[in-house]
Amino acid sequence: MSKQLNEEVQKLFSGFSKLNKKERYQKLVEMGALDSSDVEYLQKKEPVSFDLAEKFIENVIGYFHMPMGVVTNFIIDEKPYVIPMAVEETSIIAAASKTAKWVKENGYIKTEVIGQEIIGQIQIPKVKNYEFLSAKLAENKQNLIDQANVEVAAGLVRRGGGVTDIKLRPIERPDGGMMAVIHVMANTCEAMGANIINQVTEFLKPIIQQMTGEELGMCILSNLVDTKVTRATVVLKNINTELGKSIEEGSLFSQIDPYRAATNNKGVLNGIDPILIATGNDWRAVEAGIHAYASRTGQYTSITKWTYNEDTSELTGVFEAPIVVGTVGGVTKLHPTAQLSLKMMGIESSNELSQVCAAVGLVQNLGAIKALTTVGIIEGHMKLHIQNLTLGAGAEEREIPIVQKKLEEILKLKKRISLSHAIEVLKELRSSHKVTTQHNEVR
Numbered sequence: 001m002s003k004q005l006n007e008e009v010q011k012l013f014s015g016f017s018k019l020n021k022k023e024r025y026q027k028l029v030e031m032g033a034l035d036s037s038d039v040e041y042l043q044k045k046e047p048v049s050f051d052l053a054e055k056f057i058e059n060v061i062g063y064f065h066m067p068m069g070v071v072t073n074f075i076i077d078e079k080p081y082v083i084p085m086a087v088e089e090t091s092i093i094a095a096a097s098k099t100a101k102w103v104k105e106n107g108y109i110k111t112e113v114i115g116q117e118i119i120g121q122i123q124i125p126k127v128k129n130y131e132f133l134s135a136k137l138a139e140n141k142q143n144l145i146d147q148a149n150v151e152v153a154a155g156l157v158r159r160g161g162g163v164t165d166i167k168l169r170p171i172e173r174p175d176g177g178m179m180a181v182i183h184v185m186a187n188t189c190e191a192m193g194a195n196i197i198n199q200v201t202e203f204l205k206p207i208i209q210q211m212t213g214e215e216l217g218m219c220i221l222s223n224l225v226d227t228k229v230t231r232a233t234v235v236l237k238n239i240n241t242e243l244g245k246s247i248e249e250g251s252l253f254s255q256i257d258p259y260r261a262a263t264n265n266k267g268v269l270n271g272i273d274p275i276l277i278a279t280g281n282d283w284r285a286v287e288a289g290i291h292a293y294a295s296r297t298g299q300y301t302s303i304t305k306w307t308y309n310e311d312t313s314e315l316t317g318v319f320e321a322p323i324v325v326g327t328v329g330g331v332t333k334l335h336p337t338a339q340l341s342l343k344m345m346g347i348e349s350s351n352e353l354s355q356v357c358a359a360v361g362l363v364q365n366l367g368a369i370k371a372l373t374t375v376g377i378i379e380g381h382m383k384l385h386i387q388n389l390t391l392g393a394g395a396e397e398r399e400i401p402i403v404q405k406k407l408e409e410i411l412k413l414k415k416r417i418s419l420s421h422a423i424e425v426l427k428e429l430r431s432s433h434k435v436t437t438q439h440n441e442v443r
């Protein structure tokens with residue numbers, strides 16, 4: 001990345017977390033991430049209508065409001081990003097922004113998507129004649145692909161995608177018989193592709209059934225999209241040996257122990273899920289795909305890997321897993337906040353969105369491992385958590401700074417803090433001030 005771009009981004013993001021709400025909006029408008037109508041929208045009491053919710057789901061009773069913030073300091077593939085995150089966990093945005101600053105000042109992030117096809121499955125529960133089935137499918141493969149592309153996926157074909165391949169996999173049944181699965185491969189362009197691939201498989205089912213004489217079962221996409229994998233790489237230079245080695249060791253732990261891998265991957269998803277939510281993407285699908293990919297060798301492992309090179313003093317991290325997202329269709333298209341989020345990031349393709357998610361997940365992971373292998377998790381987490389505890393205890397506006405200060409002192413002294421500390425501090429404060437109105441009762 002050029003020195004000039006780095007300095008420009010540095011200037012744009014500097015001091016962002018210290019700004020008040022109005023200044024934050026101003027800064028984002030200055031950056032070109034928002035315009036005045038976006039700011040107006042974000043400040044509305046009820047930005048999204050009840051009617052829209054009725055279009056998404058049944059039995060609507062309202063909305064669940066989740067905080068949305070922006071992550072700063074990210075430069076991915078030499079492009080600076082303002083990244084929206086819809087998330088409730090206190091330290092996620094702060095940790096991602098802080099770690100991204102470290103990366104920006106000492107290295108770079110590059111990303112890529114490997115492969116472009118998603119998978120639709122058609123099950124054949126009890127295969128009668130595998131050889132005949134296999135031969136028939138091979139003989140008619142192109143014909144089946146063409147029919148699906150004309151009858152169901154014509155729109156995709158017009159946009160440069162469509163059904164590309166049909167494969168057969170045998171699976172041994174527990175009763176000794178044979179199951180088989182037909183994998184229908186498709187490039188779904190800017191769509192996540194669930195609807196279209198499900199339609200394609202259901203369209204092909206009766207045709208294949210008639211052609212092969214087999215009894216076909218369920219038709220559904222697979223979330224284990226190992227045919228379209230997103231990779232992010234972070235390289236940090238001039239890392240001292242002690243820190244580099246401890247991060248490598250922390251990462252090794254998650255590569256060889258599934259108990260640690262689960263927590264490591266949860267931390268990676270801390271960086272990914274909030275972007276998926278902000279952009280109206282199906283985070284359950286991505287979660288399922290990532291966890292299945294993490295188990296592909298038979299043992300659940302880490303989806304990130306950090307290595308340190310003592311000779312060059314370089315720390316390198318790699319994230320690799322499927323993150324199949326869409327930038328058109330569904331909630332992404334209909335929800336105004338999802339549209340705003342995509343615009344804020346300047347996202348031009350579904351692959352680009354997937355690459356941003358991978359980069360943020362990897363940097364979030366770096367922040368967590370760095371904290372865990374140095375000062376520990378309590379310090380960063382708890383300082384921010386104090387705010388929540390203070391509010392949770394029922395502190396009022398004028399009491400908040402006093403309670404927070406006292407809790408920080410307790411944290412320093414005891415290295416831990418809980419809601420009961422906050423309640424105790426607030427009780428003491430009130431009794432010393434003899435404030436006993438019903439209104440500010442300690443919860």
Ligand code: MEV
Nearest residue numbers: 263264266267270368369
């Ligand atoms: C907490 O939300 C996430 C971490 O547990 C991740 C990790 O342990 O790597 C801190």
